[in-house]
Amino acid sequence: MSVFKTILVVDDDQSIVELLRDFLENDNFQVMTACDTAQAWDIFKQNSIHCIVLDIMMPGQNGFEFCRRIRGESHIPILFLSARSDDVDKIRGLTLGGDDYIVKTASPGEIVARVKAVLRRSASPQQMDSRVLDYGRIKLNLSTREVLVDGNNVVLTPKEYELLRLFAEHPRHVFSYEQLLAKFWDGVGDRHTIRVHLSRLREKIEADPNQPIFLVNVWGVGYRFEGG
Numbered sequence: 001m002s003v004f005k006t007i008l009v010v011d012d013d014q015s016i017v018e019l020l021r022d023f024l025e026n027d028n029f030q031v032m033t034a035c036d037t038a039q040a041w042d043i044f045k046q047n048s049i050h051c052i053v054l055d056i057m058m059p060g061q062n063g064f065e066f067c068r069r070i071r072g073e074s075h076i077p078i079l080f081l082s083a084r085s086d087d088v089d090k091i092r093g094l095t096l097g098g099d100d101y102i103v104k105t106a107s108p109g110e111i112v113a114r115v116k117a118v119l120r121r122s123a124s125p126q127q128m129d130s131r132v133l134d135y136g137r138i139k140l141n142l143s144t145r146e147v148l149v150d151g152n153n154v155v156l157t158p159k160e161y162e163l164l165r166l167f168a169e170h171p172r173h174v175f176s177y178e179q180l181l182a183k184f185w186d187g188v189g190d191r192h193t194i195r196v197h198l199s200r201l202r203e204k205i206e207a208d209p210n211q212p213i214f215l216v217n218v219w220g221v222g223y224r225f226e227g228g
Contacts, residue, residue: 005119006030006048010040010063011055011081016104020053023108024115037066049076051119053111054098056082056089064096071097075157077118081111087192094196099159100185101193110188117186122158133168135227138205138214140168149205159184160201167215171227174218198223 007029011017014035021031032047034040036058043049052070056063067078079100080093090101099118102111133140139148145161147154156164163184166175177191185193202209216226 004030005050006032007115008032008034008040008043008047008049008052010034010037010052010058010066012036012058013055016055016081019108020111023112027112027116029115037061037063037069040066041069044070044074051077051079051115053079053081053115056080056084056093064092067093067096067098075122077122077158079111079114079118091192091196094193095200097157099157100189114186114188117188121162121184133165135168135171135214137207138168140165147205154204156201156204159197160204163197163201164205167223167225168227171225174222174224176222180222194223 007024009017009020009024009031010033011020012035017033017035021033024031032043032049034043038060040052040054044052054063054067061069063080063082067080070076070078075097077099078097079102080098081102081104082089082093083104085103085105093101099122100114102114131142133142137150140146141148142165147156147161147164163180166183167173177194180194181187181189198215199209202212202215205214206212214226216224218224
């Protein structure tokens with residue numbers, strides 16, 4: 001991993017910050033740290049940050065609110081780091097635009113591995129492809145990574161775009177939960193993770209997200225894309 005990748009660790013627990021700094025720097029990351037979101041925002045605005053590892057419960061503005069603020073300006077990968085393993089918190093974090101949700105019982109080595117995984121997914125270059133995938137209401141321009149729904153440009157996060165591209169390139173192919181976890185989350189996660197991301201994607205591309213006609217659930221198996 002390139003030494004030029006800079007990770008911002010935001011946590012008010014100094015012991016966790018120092019532990020993650022040691023492990024990340026050992027993997028040749030540059031590390032910047034903040035003890036609250038006010039300090040984190042200043043660092044984010046003044047530096048080139050490639051990924052944020054973000055605690056949820058902190059004094060002042062919490063991690064959820066900070067994620068929403070970041071998403072108003074950037075699609076930089078955000079990994080939530082929380083002492084709570086509740087599905088409610090996990091779903092909320094992913095819905096707000098988080099790329100991963102890690103419980104603090106995870107080892108520092110696992111956290112570093114998941115940082116590296118999300119950076120690979122967000123920065124891996126795509127082969128030049130001039131195709132436009134046209135499914136009527138939905139069009140994907142693979143060279144510009146633009147997505148049009150009813151002629152209007154729709155802004156997707158990098159992961160949402162890659163998910164949609166995979167489905168659109170393989171219409172009617174059923175992708176299982178396990179296949180999606182392996183491809184986009186390095187096998188780490190659960191069905192809730194996938195459901196939240198697909199739900200968020202449906203809200204952007206479906207006329208009625210509750211009655212999807214493109215991203216269809218195959219009950220108990222996974223999802224497929226109905227290309228029409």
